[in-house]
Amino acid sequence: MRRVKVILAKEWSEALRIKMVLFSVAFLPLFMTGFATYLIWQGRALPPEAQAALLNTALMYFFILPVVIPLSIAAYSIVGEKEQGTLEPLLATPVRDWELFLGKALGPVIPGLILSWAAFGLFLAASAVILKGIPAGVLSLPWLLSIFALAPFLALFAVFVTMIVSSRTTDVRAAYQFSSLAILPALIPLFVYIGRLTAVNLVFVGIEAGIVIPLDAVTFGIAVRLFRREEILTRWK
Amino acid sequence: MIRAEGLTRKFGDVVAVEGLSFEVRKGEIVALLGPNGAGKTTTVRMLSCLIAPTAGRAWVDGHGIHEDPEEVRAVVGALTETPGLYKRLSAWHNLRFFAELYGVPDAGARIERYLRFFGLWERRDEPVATYSKGMRQKLALARALIHEPKVLLLDEPTAGLDPESARAVRDFIAELRSEGRAILLCTHNLPEAERVCDRIMLLKTRLIAEGTPEELKRRLFGTRVVVELANPAPELARDLDVPGVKALQVSQGRLYVEVEDPRRTNPILVRKLVELGAEIISVREEEATLEDVYHELMEEADAAG
Known part of the structure; x- marks a missing residue:
C-alpha cells in the first residue's frame, strides 16, 4: 500500500496546481449547496411535511456529488500521463498495475467525498437555521447510510469505469467525453428514489450495497486486466 | 549484470x-x-x-x-x-x-x-x-x-x-x-x-x-600511415612492395598507406621509401574515426539487406 499512498500524494500535488481542475472540483459542491439551500429558503413557509419532502429531494444532490466530482480528474489520470510523456518513466519503476490504478482512483475519490460531505454539512446547517431545526424523519438511517456508506462505492465505480476509458483512449478530450457515461449506473438509485419505485429503507440500501460493492471489485479487476503497458507505450502516439 | x-x-x-x-x-x-x-x-x-x-x-x-x-x-x-x-x-x-x-x-x-x-x-x-x-x-x-x-x-x-x-x-x-x-x-x-x-x-x-x-x-580499416614527401611521385605506389601493407595511394604530396601492424611494417616501409629515393618530411599514424566505422558497417548492413 506504500506505493498507492505515494501515487495518491502525487495526484493531489498535481491536481492542486491545475486551476481548471480546482475550479471544476470546487464549483459543483458550492453550486449544489447554494441551489439546495435556495430551495429550502423558498419553502420556509410551507407546512412541516412539505418541508421534509423538499429536504429529502435536496439530499439526493449530495448523494450524486461524490460520483460527479472525481470524474474530471479520473478522466485525465492515465491518458494525461501519456500526454505529458511521464507514463514510461512511471511504468519503469517497480509499481504494480493494481497499485497504480488504486492510487489514481483514490486520488480523485477522497477529495470528492470530503467536499461532498462538507457541502452536505453546510447545507444541513443552513437548513437548520432557515427552518429553525431539521424536520423529523428527514435524516433517517437509510439516507445517512446512502450518503456516507454507499456513495463512496458508487464514486469508486464511476472512477474505475472512467479510468478504463482513460487507459483505452488516446487523448484527454475523448476520455472526458466517454467518462460522462460512467455516471449513469450511479444514477439508477436516484431514478428509483425519484420515481418512488420503492421506499428508501434499509432493505433497499442493503440491496444496493450488495450489488455495488461486488461490482466495484469486478470493475477494478477488469480495469487492471485491461491496462496493457505495452499497448499504451507502443501504440499511443 | x-x-x-x-x-x-x-x-x-x-x-x-x-x-x-x-x-x-x-x-x-x-x-x-x-x-x-x-x-x-x-x-x-x-x-x-x-x-x-x-x-x-x-x-x-x-x-x-x-x-x-x-x-x-x-x-x-x-x-x-x-x-x-x-x-x-x-x-x-x-x-x-x-x-x-x-x-x-x-x-x-x-x-x-x-x-x-x-x-x-x-x-x-x-x-x-x-x-x-x-x-x-x-x-x-x-x-x-x-x-x-x-x-x-x-x-x-x-x-x-x-x-x-x-x-x-x-x-x-x-x-x-x-x-x-x-x-x-x-x-x-x-x-x-x-x-x-x-x-x-x-x-x-x-x-x-x-x-x-x-x-x-582495426578490424575494418587497419591503421593508416601518412607519409609526407618532398618529392611525391605517382610511381611510388606502384614500386613499393612491403609485406603487411593493405593498400596505398599517393595524393596531394602525401602517401597514404594502410597497414595491419604499424609497429612491424612502418620501419620496413620507411627503409623501402628511402631506397626508392623518396625524401620523407614526416611519418604519422592516422586512425579511422568511429564515424568511418559506423558508416562503413551501416552501408555493409544495407547492402546485405
Whole structure:
C-alpha cells in the first residue's frame, strides 16, 4: 500500500496546481449547496411535511456529488500521463498495475467525498437555521447510510469505469467525453428514489450495497486486466 | 549484470529487434549505436520490462525479465528518450515522487545531492515547466539515478545539453562506471560513445558489430600511415612492395598507406621509401574515426539487406 499512498500524494500535488481542475472540483459542491439551500429558503413557509419532502429531494444532490466530482480528474489520470510523456518513466519503476490504478482512483475519490460531505454539512446547517431545526424523519438511517456508506462505492465505480476509458483512449478530450457515461449506473438509485419505485429503507440500501460493492471489485479487476503497458507505450502516439 | 540471449521483438509483421545477444559486465559502459528505427529504444524497453520480447531471454542483475519484472525494474535506472517529467511539479517534487516509489531511504539527502550535482538546487522549488531543455534533461538523469541502480539504461543522456553540461554528465557517467554499475548507453553521438564507452555495439535490427572502438577500427580499416614527401611521385605506389601493407595511394604530396601492424611494417616501409629515393618530411599514424566505422558497417548492413 506504500506505493498507492505515494501515487495518491502525487495526484493531489498535481491536481492542486491545475486551476481548471480546482475550479471544476470546487464549483459543483458550492453550486449544489447554494441551489439546495435556495430551495429550502423558498419553502420556509410551507407546512412541516412539505418541508421534509423538499429536504429529502435536496439530499439526493449530495448523494450524486461524490460520483460527479472525481470524474474530471479520473478522466485525465492515465491518458494525461501519456500526454505529458511521464507514463514510461512511471511504468519503469517497480509499481504494480493494481497499485497504480488504486492510487489514481483514490486520488480523485477522497477529495470528492470530503467536499461532498462538507457541502452536505453546510447545507444541513443552513437548513437548520432557515427552518429553525431539521424536520423529523428527514435524516433517517437509510439516507445517512446512502450518503456516507454507499456513495463512496458508487464514486469508486464511476472512477474505475472512467479510468478504463482513460487507459483505452488516446487523448484527454475523448476520455472526458466517454467518462460522462460512467455516471449513469450511479444514477439508477436516484431514478428509483425519484420515481418512488420503492421506499428508501434499509432493505433497499442493503440491496444496493450488495450489488455495488461486488461490482466495484469486478470493475477494478477488469480495469487492471485491461491496462496493457505495452499497448499504451507502443501504440499511443 | 545485463545478459541478453536472442532477444527478438516484432510489432505485427515489422521486426524491430532480431536475435540480439550481448552482455554488459559490472563496471562497464557499452554504447548501443544505430540509426533511428534500429531497435535501440525497443531493446531498452525490453530490458526495463516495459515491453516483452517476442522471443529470447534476458537477465538483469540475475533477475529474468520474464520471471521477475518487478525486481528488474527495481535495479534498473532508465533515462527515456524524452525527459518525461511532471511539468507542474517542482524538481524536488518530481524526485521525491520517484524516490518514494523506489522506496529510497533518506530520500531528502539523496535528492539534495543530485540537485546540487546537476546545478538545480537553487531552482528546486520552481515548476519544471519553467526549466530549459538542458535542465530537464539533467533532472531526468537525476531521476534515473535516484535509487542508486546497479544497471543504467541511458537513452541519449547528453541530448539538449550545452557542451559544458554534456562534459559534466559524461564525466559523471564515467564515475558511475568506477562505482561498479553496468551502463548501456544509446546514442547518436559517436565521439561521445568513443570517449565514454568501453565497448560499442552497432545495431540495425540485428547486431552488426561489437567490440572496443579500437578493435572495430582495426578490424575494418587497419591503421593508416601518412607519409609526407618532398618529392611525391605517382610511381611510388606502384614500386613499393612491403609485406603487411593493405593498400596505398599517393595524393596531394602525401602517401597514404594502410597497414595491419604499424609497429612491424612502418620501419620496413620507411627503409623501402628511402631506397626508392623518396625524401620523407614526416611519418604519422592516422586512425579511422568511429564515424568511418559506423558508416562503413551501416552501408555493409544495407547492402546485405
